[in-house]
Amino acid sequence: MGWEYSEKTKQLFMDAVHGKPGTHLGEIENPDGLGEHGSIACGDAMRFTFRVRRHPSDPTLDVITEARYLTFGCTSAIAASEALCDIIEKGEYTPISALQIQNSDIVTYLEGLPEQKIHCSVMGAEALEAAVFNWAQRRGVDLKALGIDLHDQETEEGRVVCKCFSLTEPYILRKIKELNLRTIPQITSAIKAGGACGSCHHVPGGLQDLLDRVWQGKLPAAAGSAAGSPLPLVSIDAPAPADFSPYQFSKKVEKVVDEYIRPSLKMDGGDVEIVDIKGTMVYCRLKGACANCAGAAQTLKMMVERILKEQVDERIRVIEV
Amino acid sequence: MDIIYLDNNATTRIAPEVYEAMIPFFTDDYFNPSSMYEPARRTGQAVEAARRTIADCLGGTAPGEILFTGCATESNNTAIRGAARANPNRRHIITTTVEHPAVLEVCREMERSGHPVAYVGVDRDGQIDLPGFIRALTPETLLVSIMHANNETGLVFPIERLSRIVKETDPGILFHTDATQTVGKLPIDMVRGLPYVDLLSFSGHKLHAPKGIGALYLRRGTRCRPFLLGGHQESGRRGGTENVPYIVGLGRALGLATETAHEDEARIGRLRDRLERGLVERIPSVEVNGGGGVRLPNTLNISFHYIEGEGMLFQLSEYGICASSGSACTSGSLEPSHVLRAMKVPFTAVHGSVRFSLSRYTTEAEIDRVLEVFPGIVANLRTLSPYWDNARNAPRPDAVGMIESH
Secondary structure, three states: OOOOHHHHHHHHHHHHHHHOOOEOOOOOOOEEEEEEEEEEEHHHEEEEEEEEEOOOOHHHHEEEEEEEEEEOOOHHHHHHHHHHHHHHHHHOHHHHHHOOOOOOHHHHHHHOOOHHHHHHHHHHHHHHHHHHHEEEHHOOHHHHHHOOOOHHHHHOOOOOOOOOOOEEHHHHHHHHHHHOOOOHHHHHHHHOOOOOOOOOOOOOOOHHHHHHHHHHHOOOOOOOOOOOOOOOOOOOOOOOOOOOOHHHHHHHHHHHHHHHHHHHHOOOOOOEEEEEEEOEEEEEEEEHHHHHHOOOOHHHHHHHHHHHEEEEEOOOOOEEE | OOEOOEEEOOOOOOOOHHHHHHHHHHHHHOOOOOOHHHHHHHHHHHHHHHHHHHHHOOOOOOOOEEEOOOOOOHHHHHHHHHHHHHHHOOEEEEEEOOHHHHHHHHHHHHHOOOEEEEEEOOOOOOOOOOHHHHHHHOOOOEEEOOOOOOOOOEEEEHHHHHHEEEEEHHHOOOEEHHHHHHHHOOOOOOOOOOOOOOOOEEOOOOOOOOOOOOOEEOOOOOOOOOOOOOOOOOOOOOOOOOOOOHHHHHHHHHHHHHHHHHHHHHHHHHHHHHHHHHHHHHHHOOOEEEOOOOOOOOOEEEEOOOOHHHHHHHHHOOOEEEEEEOHHOOOOOOOHHOOOOOOOOOOOHHHHHEEEEOOOOOHHHHHHHHHHHHHHHHHHHHOOOOEEEEOOOEEHHHHHHHHHOO
């Protein structure tokens, strides 16, 4: 696959990992805004903090002066975090005007991102939104009253569509509209949904249904239209000897092992474990001193099999595992 | 900048001896082995000589049991689909959850065409669930396909034992193993060592032959239909004009690997252990994946908690060091390694995994160079990680739980 990153992306990443002056790694203590997005399970996560120059009377006129991040993620996730902080610090944004920064601005700043890495820029924009929401709470700003409808994660609880990345229906629907996503691969590139097991692509209520709902107003596809599900595993066990039920048969084998076989193995510091019984085949494993004995296989065949044949059923075969 | 190549489970450099041996078949001896004239006979003889070398290296099997293919993927497709088509009276297939996609994807396709497939799991050390494996065997079972060694972790499955259990249960069940990672690295003896294995796949480019050549060992009497139809080549079992230079290359490469196997294995194993010990000593919060089991001597899969693999590979590449990772960001999809996930390696460790795989050309100086630069690479990323406390050089207390919680 190789790295198809722009020079700008590579440079930002290398500057960040080497902690060059002017880079933004770290966390602001007692920040005015803190937002997180992603999780370690999903492969990338970001903690974003900012500080503002407080306006003496109107908090909506606070200006962001400093932005910092800590990011767990790949080269482009770290470069996107740098990009976000730099855009914000240079732009003299208020937290509210910072909401205009879109993931596409981060992509432009990075001079492009490979398609499958677009989600890194989305993570930056999401963490910023979460931080602004947090700032508004701290500063007592009523975002709703200002006509800003922020979707913090709690308000987006709902049916989980993509189980691999724990993404809910309201969240995916919103992102389809916001980012103008038209296909399942575009959804996956932007927000990862459907990117792992793929089982949510074409099931009823899955990604294709959500796309249809947003763009064509279609009803969810009928059940059963999805790709064929795997056939159930046919498990046919070998028949036990006719005169016993499989349960009785295995009880009998165990009894003989306990009474006739274990005692003599134990005298030598060994033991035998029955792993499974299928039909007349007895799978067992020698343990203790017997396990490392070069003659173990012989012992099993000669002694265990002979005794079981005599005591239980002459068709028994012992298989050492 | 000199390249330090530690990704030999992905592919290997062509040995100079192999390259030498191939050249005449590009230039002077380019004839079709099927043609009647005298010069063509020489190319035909070269193919048969390579077949004999390979048969010798696999424990002295009959040369007729070696089939040349285009790659190990083709060998796997031939083995699984060919066995299924030749034995229509049975349908059930058993494989494992940690196979290479060249087996896993074929099995999924078989499932779609009405073959029930049982996927046997592994434990935290990557060892196969033996009772689960035995439970999976049914009178309907057609084929068992289990890899010899895992490409990601280097863990070696006890194929000798598993194939014996299968045949003692029911000689009618076929046993296939994908030995792409072991042929040329471990001794393979189809006569004395693996007498219960019917089909064995491997390829050239993992053992210093070129890409584009593979082979399938097909035990005499094994019922298997061809995958590629369209010619009498390979006794009608694989159509297509023989890739003469590459077949010669594969023969030379396996001969070479077998000559030096003992010595290489010990030396490579020492270098791998030096790398493993060095990294574990120098870097906190690391975990060797599959470290508890029998591993290929050339493979080290190691996880660095709280950081992501791609950022490590990217920095390594700045030093000219080539390795790979099981992280989601390097997989081409968004899914991290299915092998490490099957072993229930925590997400933190899967995303932060790096695989180093050595070859006979790896030097001690190269390993020492990795040991010199790698601690810095990890520290750089941990400085940026929201889960790492730099003051203490340890994970943040709230992050520790994440290691085991997934």
